[in-house]
Amino acid sequence: MSEDEKPRDDSPAVSRRAFALGAAGVAGLCAVGGVGVALAGDGNLLRPPGGQDEAAFIARCLKCDKCRSICPENCLTVCVLENGLVNYRTPRIDFRKGYCTFCNECIEVCPTQALVPFDPSTEKIGVAVVDVNECIAYQGSGCHICVDACEYEAIELNDSGKPVVHAELCNGCGKCELVCPSATYRAYTGSHARGINVEVWKEA
Ligand code: SF4
Ligand code: SF4
Structure with missing residues (x-):
């Protein structure tokens, strides 16, 4: 089975082993990139549509998992500790399973407007x-x-x-x-x- 075919654990529950592995990853990031990278990540996360203002998104995201759960294209996943402590459990795009059709369902289900209305004819996920x-x-x-x-x-x-x-x-x-x-x-x-x-x- 290839890496791409392996089932991913996208569920909100976090096993002790996964947490320990993530913590080890953060420790590694501290060693390689310093505390700043360990806390904030490398700044290269693709967010769901409407979440491209990273500072505003982080300030509002509750990590409730509603957007990932509702995405009919299965193109959202959640960040792990290696993505930075601040980003932990926030949603990010993963195009290995699906692509974004701009259906707006994630934007509509977001309870805090961390994801705001998005026009794919003028705006970009990336x-x-x-x-x-x-x-x-x-x-x-x-x-x-x-x-x-x-x-x-x-x-x-x-x-x-x-x-x-x-x-x-x-x-x-x-x-x-x-x-x-x-x-x-x-x-x-x-x-x-x-x-x-x-x-x-x-x-x-
Ligand atoms: S707009 Fe639709 S397809 Fe795109 S990430 Fe949101 S829920 Fe998924
Ligand atoms: S080039 Fe851009 S718009 Fe076209 S399929 Fe790739 S990501 Fe989508």
Whole structure:
């Protein structure tokens, strides 16, 4: 069974073992990145739509798990201690199981307006970024599955037949990351990486 196929424990209950592992992770973060990283994480968490103002989101999120529970696409999970103590049990996006259809159900169920109304035609969860070291099209396969999957025409093939992302058109829905077959095709390398991944959008 591959890492991607393994069932994930997304339930709110936290086992002692999971907590101990998380605590060990925080200790590791303290050693590697300092106390600041251990407390706040690395700042690269993808939040559900409407939660992109990180400071406002953290101030309001009750960690009630309602958004993750209601998501019909199964694209939300919760942060563990390695994501930073402040973020622990807050929701984050995980496009390995589903992509966001902007159905708004998570926004509507949020009791504190930590998630606010979101317009996917003008706002972004994040932006897709091609990893040329993992994308099998860049290894000469001719794959264009992400190009075909994108509902926003945010990816096209360049003159060499390789996918490139137009950041201004991408809203970070994650469909390209979900369908990317790179990990399957390159499983023999031991890699679970996708050839395209949605990352936090940092405007220049
Ligand atoms: S908008 Fe809908 S599909 Fe997207 S994360 Fe929220 S509940 Fe899931
Ligand atoms: S995340 Fe991927 S599929 Fe979604 S709009 Fe951006 S490029 Fe298209």
